[in-house]
Amino acid sequence: MASGAGRGDDEFALIARLFAPLSEGDLGLNLKDDVGFVPGTDKTSCVTSDMIVAGVHFLPDDPADLIARKLVRVNISDIAAKGARATGVLLSAAFSASRGPDWIETFAHGLANDLTYYGVPLIGGDTVRTPGPDSFSLTAFGQVTGRHLVKRQGAVPGDGLYVTGTIGDAGLGLKLLRDELGTVPLGRRQPLVGRYHLPEPRHLFGAGLATVASASLDVSDGLIADAGHLAEASAVGLDISFDRVPLSTSAARLVKGDPSLHQLLLGMGDDFEILFTAPANSASRLIELSGDTDTPVTRIGEVVEDACHTVRVLDSAGAPLEVSQPGYTHF
Amino acid sequence: MASGAGRGDDEFALIARLFAPLSEGDLGLNLKDDVGFVPGTDKTSCVTSDMIVAGVHFLPDDPADLIARKLVRVNISDIAAKGARATGVLLSAAFSASRGPDWIETFAHGLANDLTYYGVPLIGGDTVRTPGPDSFSLTAFGQVTGRHLVKRQGAVPGDGLYVTGTIGDAGLGLKLLRDELGTVPLGRRQPLVGRYHLPEPRHLFGAGLATVASASLDVSDGLIADAGHLAEASAVGLDISFDRVPLSTSAARLVKGDPSLHQLLLGMGDDFEILFTAPANSASRLIELSGDTDTPVTRIGEVVEDACHTVRVLDSAGAPLEVSQPGYTHF
Numbered sequence: 001m002a003s004g005a006g007r008g009d010d011e012f013a014l015i016a017r018l019f020a021p022l023s024e025g026d027l028g029l030n031l032k033d034d035v036g037f038v039p040g041t042d043k044t045s046c047v048t049s050d051m052i053v054a055g056v057h058f059l060p061d062d063p064a065d066l067i068a069r070k071l072v073r074v075n076i077s078d079i080a081a082k083g084a085r086a087t088g089v090l091l092s093a094a095f096s097a098s099r100g101p102d103w104i105e106t107f108a109h110g111l112a113n114d115l116t117y118y119g120v121p122l123i124g125g126d127t128v129r130t131p132g133p134d135s136f137s138l139t140a141f142g143q144v145t146g147r148h149l150v151k152r153q154g155a156v157p158g159d160g161l162y163v164t165g166t167i168g169d170a171g172l173g174l175k176l177l178r179d180e181l182g183t184v185p186l187g188r189r190q191p192l193v194g195r196y197h198l199p200e201p202r203h204l205f206g207a208g209l210a211t212v213a214s215a216s217l218d219v220s221d222g223l224i225a226d227a228g229h230l231a232e233a234s235a236v237g238l239d240i241s242f243d244r245v246p247l248s249t250s251a252a253r254l255v256k257g258d259p260s261l262h263q264l265l266l267g268m269g270d271d272f273e274i275l276f277t278a279p280a281n282s283a284s285r286l287i288e289l290s291g292d293t294d295t296p297v298t299r300i301g302e303v304v305e306d307a308c309h310t311v312r313v314l315d316s317a318g319a320p321l322e323v324s325q326p327g328y329t330h331f
Numbered sequence: 332m333a334s335g336a337g338r339g340d341d342e343f344a345l346i347a348r349l350f351a352p353l354s355e356g357d358l359g360l361n362l363k364d365d366v367g368f369v370p371g372t373d374k375t376s377c378v379t380s381d382m383i384v385a386g387v388h389f390l391p392d393d394p395a396d397l398i399a400r401k402l403v404r405v406n407i408s409d410i411a412a413k414g415a416r417a418t419g420v421l422l423s424a425a426f427s428a429s430r431g432p433d434w435i436e437t438f439a440h441g442l443a444n445d446l447t448y449y450g451v452p453l454i455g456g457d458t459v460r461t462p463g464p465d466s467f468s469l470t471a472f473g474q475v476t477g478r479h480l481v482k483r484q485g486a487v488p489g490d491g492l493y494v495t496g497t498i499g500d501a502g503l504g505l506k507l508l509r510d511e512l513g514t515v516p517l518g519r520r521q522p523l524v525g526r527y528h529l530p531e532p533r534h535l536f537g538a539g540l541a542t543v544a545s546a547s548l549d550v551s552d553g554l555i556a557d558a559g560h561l562a563e564a565s566a567v568g569l570d571i572s573f574d575r576v577p578l579s580t581s582a583a584r585l586v587k588g589d590p591s592l593h594q595l596l597l598g599m600g601d602d603f604e605i606l607f608t609a610p611a612n613s614a615s616r617l618i619e620l621s622g623d624t625d626t627p628v629t630r631i632g633e634v635v636e637d638a639c640h641t642v643r644v645l646d647s648a649g650a651p652l653e654v655s656q657p658g659y660t661h662f
Contacts, residue, residue: 014432014458018439019422022446022453027419029455036454038369039418039472040376045369049470051423051457087370088358091350092382092423092468101345108349115353122353123367124360126382127345132463137423139380139470141370 054133065110075140080206081218084142146210152233171268199272216276237306385464396441411537412549415473477541483564502599530603547607568637
């Protein structure tokens with residue numbers, strides 16, 4: 001109930017107050033995680049839905065095939081971050097009245113491309129027309145690969161805090177598409193815009209996640225915001241070392257030219273990396289999994305005791321930084 | 332992939348051509364039925380998605396709680412018509428920017444009301460804002476109650492064709508809301524408008540359907556259009572006796588005043604009754620199920636051999652009628 005398309009604290013509060021009581025029993029995890037359990041599967045299968053709207057979650061001029069592929073990947077990322085493997089999807093598509101058959105066909109080709117790549121069948125869905133912007137909802141199923149789902153809840157003080165890949169690339173890509181960063185050479189621009197259009201979910205790493213992680217989620221709302229969700233669910237604090245947050249070469253260059261961007265990267269979202277915690281005794285398995293799946297993993301901080309469940313970003317001297325723009329706000 | 336929100340032949344063709352190839356394996360039933368099978372459940376669980384958009388599938392001024400309840404019921408109807416019992420739902424909701432917290436709260440109360448009534452938990456979903464009309468997608472799970480799902484495919488020549496309840500009430504209700512039927516006294520108006528706002532899915536009857544039916548689907552696009560889908564999937568013809576199609580007292584009165592409405596009822600849709608076929612030897616079980624679940628059932632025709640899979644509507648002399656407006660068209 002809380003993933004993919006970022007949102008702010010007010011919306012979380014609204015969802016919690018209105019919808020969480022409808023999640024009776026434990027299939028829905030009180031709507032406090034990224035997935036729920038599929039009824040009748042004894043908690044071996046999980047399911048997630050993400051909705052994206054033109055002009056809100058993607059640009060109306062984005063290529064149709066990339067919109068479809070991003071939709072698939074955002075959901076694959078949710079499943080992967082729970083230690084599960086995607087097994088099928090349903091697509092509900094409301095195409096804008098302005099989209100002709102060619103656009104829809106290109107969308108379908110993008111969908112086909114990525115469903116084939118990830119080995120996931122289309123099981124059903126619905127297709128309608130809308131007088132408004134294109135709106136797509138994808139429901140994805142996952143098979144839990146370990147003994148149990150890796151939840152947001154489960155981190156304990158003393159665990160390390162880790163993230164896969166690099167943070168901020170997609171957010172910078174969006175800023176470039178919006179012409180908010182001045183002139184940037186094409187060679188530096190492309191990797192960032194590419195990350196925005198087409199995230200690379202960590203599905204291989206995710207399939208092994210249950211053997212190493214105590215808690216996990218994917219970074220969609222922004223590193224700080226999503227760390228906050230993990231801290232809240234696990235009832236712990238998280239200390240993040242600012243200098244350890246991994247940046248790509250392209251992002252690091254932009255930050256060098258404009259240091260004010262550095263902190264913003266932690267709140268931009270759309271990263272679709274896995275943020276997780278792991279106990280010290282899983283370090284060797286973690287290194288092995290990282291190597292086997294060719295997935296860079298960086299330890300960016302620690303799980304600490306904190307009754308307020310705060311996420312602190314610390315400078316190199318260990319002093320807390322003030323970080324603005326913690327995440328995307330919908331409501 | 333093909334239910335709830337009505338659509339025309341062009342859209343069916345588009346879906347079939349573009350999306351059906353993505354339904355590899357048999358989980359998705361080639362997207363030719365109202366549901367697919369949930370991965371990892373050995374075909375004991377099914378799943379369906381329906382998407383509704385303000386101004387297309389409901390009126391923007393419809394009460395918020397009724398919109399939510401109709402959304403639940405449309406999906407419960409899909410599940411019931413497959414001989415299954417609903418076990419959980421996910422909701423993807425894109426609320427229009429104009430909807431304040433009160434409207435969303437009323438929507439949530441309607442959702443709560445019907446999920447409680449049907450005993451179905453909310454397992455997850457997504458909530459976003461849209462600059463366009465409200466758009467909602469509900470994914471519903473069902474547990475197959477008999478030995479197998481009741482598909483659109485399975486009718487054989489000699490089977491009877493049956494429908495639950497009455498046909499045309501919701502369509503007339505919509506016409507009343509649109510002021511297309513002149514002045515109608517409130518007492519006659521309300522049952523019809525009520526059927527449009529709040530369908531009564533046949534969930535109790537559906538739970539026993541597998542013991543009697545050879546093929547089935549719910550009537551959402553219109554009686555003739557949905558009969559066509561069953562005929563196509565089962566590779567048979569269907570002969571419907573026009574005079575046997577059951578009308579409510581309210582509908583019959585309107586038809587008496589304007590006989591031109593009579594044929595239109597067969598194409599109006601939004602009935603959410605179950606249209607099914609059954610062999611002669613299940614007649615006694617059928618009567619029992621109808622009585623046990625307090626569900627009126629009418630035999631409206633026969634399954635016949637027909638290489639063209641035609642649906643014919645016959646007058647009292649057995650002569651085919653020309654029926655216009657076979658169903659709602661989206662594309």
